[in-house]
Amino acid sequence: MKILNIVGARPNFMKVAPLHRAFQKRSEIESKIVHTGQHYDAKMSDVFFNQLELPKPDYFLGIGGGSHTQQTAKIMLEFEKVMEAEQPDLVLVVGDVTSTIACALVATKMHIPIAHVEAGLRSGDRRMPEEINRILTDSISDLLFVTEQAGIDNLKREGVPDEKVFMVGNCMIDSLVHYRQKASQIDVISELGVEKGEFVLMTMHRPANVDTPEGLASILQIIEDTAHYKKVVFPIHPRTRNNIEKFGLKAKLDSIQGLILTEPQGYLEFLNLMENSSLVVTDSGGIQEETTYLQVPCLTFRDSTERPVTVELGTNQLLSDLNPVTVHEKVMEILQGRAKKGVIPPMWDGHAAERIAEVLVQKFNQ
CATH class of the missing domain: 3.40.50.2000 (Glycogen Phosphorylase B;)
Structure with a gap:
């Protein structure tokens, strides 16, 4: 065959x-x-x-x-x-x-x-x-x-x-299970100067979030508000980086204290970052699944998700808008130990x- x-x-x-x-x-x-x-x-x-x-x-x-x-x-x-x-x-x-x-x-x-x-x-x-x-x-x-x-x-x-x-x-979880031990041996967090449970991991790349100056300005405000309490590790997508420069927001990005910008990470490096973070903030699809398996709190900037089990059973919560005030309340709730608990879905x-x-x-x- x-x-x-x-x-x-x-x-x-x-x-x-x-x-x-x-x-x-x-x-x-x-x-x-x-x-x-x-x-x-x-x-x-x-x-x-x-x-x-x-x-x-x-x-x-x-x-x-x-x-x-x-x-x-x-x-x-x-x-x-x-x-x-x-x-x-x-x-x-x-x-x-x-x-x-x-x-x-x-x-x-x-x-x-x-x-x-x-x-x-x-x-x-x-x-x-x-x-x-x-x-x-x-x-x-x-x-x-x-x-x-x-x-x-x-x-x-x-x-x-x-x-x-x-x-x-x-199958995404098959890879996570197979490579979790290997990923744990990579010392990416000390290279970035952060400690386990002492940073928030962020990814943002969807056009609905990063293709307007208003959306990006809100994202930068969310990063700044969060970075007052925990360092923010942000492997920045090329689309997001380009739009930040296009909309004249690079100076604002560079001025945020506690923000650690990196290039997009390899699979094992990113898995290590997820597992060691206190919270993942994203607009990705697959990350919702991986954080649910790892039992790491996840906030997803989407109106809806094609992976509802991550919300129904897992650690994922949807946020339908980029309002920095609303997001800050949710972030603080999680960082203060009131994160939603989840279980690993069947199979x-x-x-x-x-x-x-x-x-x-x-x-x-x-």
């Missing part, structure tokens, strides 16, 4: 790494990796591949930047050539990035079965390109692997037959990839 595993953006690497590892243990599966190059920074991409022990991709499409439409078109054109050369039995896509839907579209037009890992997640916000990617990919996939009960419920509501849907757990145990491999082998042998 020849499987082409698609990666395009950094979050994909963390999901495909345990899958590729699980597939290699099965004699019935030949596993190949296709990297579209959708998010390609040589330094960061190499770091992630090396840290996650992924082999050099069998194919690198070198797509690079451009609008969503341009990326989708370029990926489809290049991936079609790979499909013609490889003639796979299955295309496996993960998550909700442009590469996910682009490669799924090529596969379905060539009548090759598609497996979607992390299927069924819905935020309800169709303004987000990721939401459209999730809905469309699920609608053309043959096997849907789900991380949480909300995914099952959403797919049922959309009329997907039960026999296509499998609750397997979370987030480090074995999701093995369950997926078992399902694929059974289906292929039918």
